[in-house]
Amino acid sequence: MRRLLALARSLEARTMAVLLVAIVVVHAGALLLYRQSAVAAADEAFAQQLATQLALAREGLIRRPVMERDTEARALSSPHFEIGWSKAPPIRPRERDDPILWSLRSRILALQPSLGPGLVLAMGEGEDALHAQDLSGALSLPDGGTLTFRSAHAPNLARLGAWAFVSTAVAILVGLAAVLLVHRIAKPLRSLTRATEAIGNGPVVAVPEAGPDETRGIARALNAMQHRIHGLVSERTQALAAVSHDLRTPIARLRLRIERLADAKEGQAMSGDLDEMQAMIDSTLAYLRGDTDPEPRRITNVASLVMSVANAAADAGRPVTYDGPGRALSEVRPVALRRGLENLVDNAVRYGERAAMILEVGEDAVVLRIEDDGPGIAPEEVESAFAPFTRLEASRNRHTGGTGLGLTIARRAIQAEGGSLTLTNRAEGGLRAELILPRV
Numbered sequence: 001m002r003r004l005l006a007l008a009r010s011l012e013a014r015t016m017a018v019l020l021v022a023i024v025v026v027h028a029g030a031l032l033l034y035r036q037s038a039v040a041a042a043d044e045a046f047a048q049q050l051a052t053q054l055a056l057a058r059e060g061l062i063r064r065p066v067m068e069r070d071t072e073a074r075a076l077s078s079p080h081f082e083i084g085w086s087k088a089p090p091i092r093p094r095e096r097d098d099p100i101l102w103s104l105r106s107r108i109l110a111l112q113p114s115l116g117p118g119l120v121l122a123m124g125e126g127e128d129a130l131h132a133q134d135l136s137g138a139l140s141l142p143d144g145g146t147l148t149f150r151s152a153h154a155p156n157l158a159r160l161g162a163w164a165f166v167s168t169a170v171a172i173l174v175g176l177a178a179v180l181l182v183h184r185i186a187k188p189l190r191s192l193t194r195a196t197e198a199i200g201n202g203p204v205v206a207v208p209e210a211g212p213d214e215t216r217g218i219a220r221a222l223n224a225m226q227h228r229i230h231g232l233v234s235e236r237t238q239a240l241a242a243v244s245h246d247l248r249t250p251i252a253r254l255r256l257r258i259e260r261l262a263d264a265k266e267g268q269a270m271s272g273d274l275d276e277m278q279a280m281i282d283s284t285l286a287y288l289r290g291d292t293d294p295e296p297r298r299i300t301n302v303a304s305l306v307m308s309v310a311n312a313a314a315d316a317g318r319p320v321t322y323d324g325p326g327r328a329l330s331e332v333r334p335v336a337l338r339r340g341l342e343n344l345v346d347n348a349v350r351y352g353e354r355a356a357m358i359l360e361v362g363e364d365a366v367v368l369r370i371e372d373d374g375p376g377i378a379p380e381e382v383e384s385a386f387a388p389f390t391r392l393e394a395s396r397n398r399h400t401g402g403t404g405l406g407l408t409i410a411r412r413a414i415q416a417e418g419g420s421l422t423l424t425n426r427a428e429g430g431l432r433a434e435l436i437l438p439r440v
Helices: 002-009 011-062 066-076 099-111 162-198 213-259 264-292 302-315 334-352 406-416
Strands: 081-086 119-123 135-140 146-151 298-301 320-323 329-332 355-361 365-371 420-425 431-438
Touching: 011 066, 011 081, 011 099, 011 135, 011 146, 011 162, 066 081, 099 119, 162 213, 213 264, 298 302, 298 334, 302 320, 302 329, 302 334, 302 355, 302 365, 329 334, 329 431, 334 355, 334 365, 334 406, 334 431, 406 420
Parallel strands: 320 355
Antiparallel strands: 081 146, 119 135, 135 146, 298 329, 355 365, 365 431, 420 431
């Protein structure tokens, strides 16, 4: 269902729908025009034939004596047009009750004015079901009596011919050709979408420059933009790496001088400050290296990776537990994902006193929840918690404040694997970090 909804929202599907609707509307209009023109032509031919036959029959009966008119009427009749004669006076006209009959009568009189006002038409007279759609009528004669007739070909009965079926087949073929053409035109857009989804999750992605001029222009712009961005990131990373390298030397000298201090308590405090400085440098470099991580993806047992993180934390004396299966496969970069998990566990233990890692395997995804018993986060500050160098805890203590990069590095590492990371407050208290990775 999700795939169908996604397809319905796509430009390709909407373009196909517009083309198909246009083809159907145009074809239906063509058939309607054909139908109307065919009906009009058939009605005109029928009126002309009927007018001619009535004029001939009227002249034939008038020229015969009254005693011979029955015989003459039978002689003028055919299997599809029956002529009769009656001494009864003419019947009252009723064509005004039927617009079709009134229009037919007007055309007949326009073609043969000599028939006069005594022409009366009716449809479906009699109880015979076989002749329910026949046209019948009467025509008063100048010397008295009435000419009656019945035609087996009623007006307005034109049917769609072979041309209509041929045109329908052509419309279907045109619709199929339009669908295939739109699908082919949209292929470069689909390739462009897949390529842009991979941008920012590793090295430069070569976007194929194919398709229409507009698509090729977008692809060229994206390729140029990638090279510019990667150049800027590389320069930034190299500059900060050089700075961090230069900072390690004075930090090492300071450690040597601290060892010579007579006051051990003061030396321990200064050593802690140096450790905090070193941790900030390492975290910053780890964050900056996230854009250019050369580690390849491979199918990994995420359950084993999560258990190893939990066991390592537990061995270090931290309250971390694991609950879940022993196998859950996903295609990830193990080192980067492990770094993200360690940051999440570190946050949970630091602010929530414990970390419970709960792993579940679904049909399409691997879901990991890391829960703690801390105070949680205000709903309006959840998204800001992922911003780089943002610390919701105002303390500058390295044991509680951190560097403000833990959640940023964790989300970036998880999103690079095609997953997602969200934070929610637990109803029973504490924070829940939910990590979703695509399953192999």
